[in-house]
Amino acid sequence: MLNFNIHVPTRIRFGRGKIADLGEEILNYGDKVLLVYGGGSIKRSGLYDQVLQIFQDNGIDHVELSGVQPNPKISSVRQGAALCKEHDVQLVLAVGGGSTIDCAKIIAAGARYDGDAWDFFTCKARISDALPVGTVLTLAATGSEMNPNAVINNDDTEQKLGTGSPLLYPRFSILDPEYSFTVSPEQTAAGTVDIMSHIFEQYFSPTPGTLVQNRLAEAMLKTCIHYGPIALAQPDNYEARANLMWTSSLALNGILGAGKRTDWATHDIEHEISALYDVTHGLGLAILIPYWMHYVLDEQTAPRLAEYARNVWEIDESEDIAAARAGIRKTAEFFKSMNLAGSLSEIGVEAERLAEMAEKATSQGPLGAFRKLEYQDVLNILQAAYDGNIFDALKNA
C-alpha cells in the first residue's frame, strides 16, 4: 500500500425528500445563487419548480445558466463564470447529472479567475480560488457530486480534458434516488457502466498489498451488476436507484484509489472519442472496457484479472488466464445485456480517425499504470473496439 492523504469534505444528504434541506444548505454560503442545469428534464419532472420555490421561501436570489450539454462545453463555463462575476453570485448550484456538476465546478473556479477558464485545463493556470458549489443529483454515474474533479469539452480545439482541485469538492450534495426514476434506459445503462469503469480504473493497479481497497471495489462492482438490470427493468425501483446512486458517489470519492497507483487509460481513450463525437461517456466506456481488459491480459496481469473474475463473477476456474478470459466475457455479456452497443463502428465512429485519437491520447506520454499503453497499443485497442469481435477473440485464444 502506498502512502496517501484523503479528505472528503462534502456533506451528503441522501434520500427521499432531502431537497427540503436545500435552503438551509445554500444559506450557509449566501443568498445569491447561479442555478446551473441542462435541458428540460428538470422542468418536466417538476424539480425546477421545486428548487425555485425553495429559493423564494428562503429569500434566495438567483440567476440561471441552462442548456448545459452532456460532455459539457467550455463555452457554457465561460457564460456561467461571466454571470457569476456580473451578479456577485455566492454559490453555484448544479441541478442535474455529472456534466452539469462538472460545468458548475469550473464556473465556480472561473468566477474567481481573471483569465479564461480553459487555462485550468492547459496548465496555463492553477485553480487557486473558487466559489462554493452545491449539487442536487439526478443521475447516478460520474461521482462528481462527491469529488474535486471536472471534465470539459472544447469544441474549438477538439479536446476533452480534466482538471481538479480540493477547492472544487461540492460543499453539499443532495442525493434523492427518486430524481433518477425518470432517467432513460440508455442513460441508466451508461451510468451503471460509468460507475463500474471508475471502480475498474482504481481496482486494476500494479500496487501490491491493497486488499481492503480491492475487496471494497468488488463490493461496489457486485452492487452495480445486481442493480443495473433491475433499474433498467423497473425504473422506479427505489432500492435499485438508491444503491446505484450511493455507489456512484463512493466509487469515486477517493476511498477506492487511496494507497494505490490507479490506471485511467480507458478513460483517457474514451475522452478522445467523445471529444470528436457526441457519445455518452458511459457508452464509450462500455465498448472500450472489454477490449482494454483483453488487450492488457498477459502472464503478469492475469492474476489480478483472474481475481476479478473469481470474486466478482464467481468464476470457478483455477488457471489464471482462463479465469481472466471468462471474467472478460462476463463483463462484455453484462454490458450487452443492458442493450449497450458493442463496437465503435456501431455508434458512428469513423475508422479513419482512430489513429488521430490514439495520437492525441498518448501525446503526453504512455497511458495507464496497470499496464503502460503506447500509441500502437491504444490504436490496437481502438481498432479492436471498432471491429467489435470480443466474443470471437475470447473464443479463439
Add this chain to the structure above:
Amino acid sequence: MLNFNIHVPTRIRFGRGKIADLGEEILNYGDKVLLVYGGGSIKRSGLYDQVLQIFQDNGIDHVELSGVQPNPKISSVRQGAALCKEHDVQLVLAVGGGSTIDCAKIIAAGARYDGDAWDFFTCKARISDALPVGTVLTLAATGSEMNPNAVINNDDTEQKLGTGSPLLYPRFSILDPEYSFTVSPEQTAAGTVDIMSHIFEQYFSPTPGTLVQNRLAEAMLKTCIHYGPIALAQPDNYEARANLMWTSSLALNGILGAGKRTDWATHDIEHEISALYDVTHGLGLAILIPYWMHYVLDEQTAPRLAEYARNVWEIDESEDIAAARAGIRKTAEFFKSMNLAGSLSEIGVEAERLAEMAEKATSQGPLGAFRKLEYQDVLNILQAAYDGNIFDALKNA
C-alpha cells in the same frame, strides 16, 4: 435503505513517515497544544521524542497529560480540561490508541464548557463547542481517529458511557502503520476483533435494501480475517498493519451504517463488563459476539446470518439456519485461533454480578435493532458467555 446524512471532515494522512506533516497540521489551529498520551509505550518506541522535536522545530508550545488508561477515566478528562483552560490550549493532540483519542475528544469539549465533562454523558449538557482535536494513531481498533464519538469510564458511578458530536471529529489523523508494529499480540488480536465488532454492529440490521453497505461490510470483515493472524505472527508486517489500520478507520467512519438501523447491543453489554472490570474492550467483545449471534439466531434473522456465513466464510450450505450456525462456529474458531479467551469466567468476571450488568445495560430500555434484547435476553447472553460452551451449543442444536 433509510435516508441519511454523512459528512466526514477528518483529514487522513496515511503511511510511513507521515508524522512529518504533524507540525503543519497543528499550526493550522494554533501553537499551544495539550499532548495527551497513555503509558510509556510512545516513550519506548521513540514516538514521544519525535513529537517533541516537531513541536520544537515548529515553535509549538505544549503541556502534557499522560497516564490515560485503557477504558479512559473521567478523572483524566477533568485533569486535561483544566490544563486546557489554565494554559489557553488551542489544540488537543492525542498520541496513542482509541482510549487516548476518546479522552482527548472529551477534554476538548470540556475545555469549552463551564461545568463538569461528565454532564455530556448524563444528558445534563450537550456538546456545543470544543477545541480542535488531532490524532497520531498507534493502534488499529476503535476507529476513533475518524469519527465523532467517545466512550469514557466513571469509576465513582461504575458507568462506561458514550457520547458524540460533529464537533469531535478529529481535524486530522496521522496513521502510520509502523507505529502499530510494537502492539502486543493480545492487543493486536483484541484490536482486530474490535474492528470486526464495529462492522457486525452495522452489518446486522433490520433495514432492507442496503446491498452496497452489506457488501462493503463483508469486504472489511474479510480484510480483518485475512490480516489479523498475519499481524499476530509477523508484528512488523507492514501490509497487514496497513490494511488493519485503514480498515479500523473505514469501519466506523459512518459509511457502513449510513442508511441503516444499526444494532450496538453487543457493545452496550460489553460496556457493562468493562465498567466493572478492567477488561480490554476487544477481548470482552470477542467473548460476547458468538453468544450474541447464537442467541439472536431464529427463523427471522437466519437469512442475514446465513448471508454472513456464505459471503464472509464461504460456507456452502443452502439451509439458512445451518449456514448461520456454521458461520457462528467459524467466528468463534477465528477468535480462539487468535488466543482470545472464550468465556467471561476465564477473565475474572463474577457470576453473581451478571444480573447487575444486564440490569444496567437495559436500564434505558431494550438493546439492539437486529433483534431487540430485554433484561432477560441480556442476562441469558451473559450467562452463556460466562459458561463459554459455544461449540457444544452449536453442536447440540
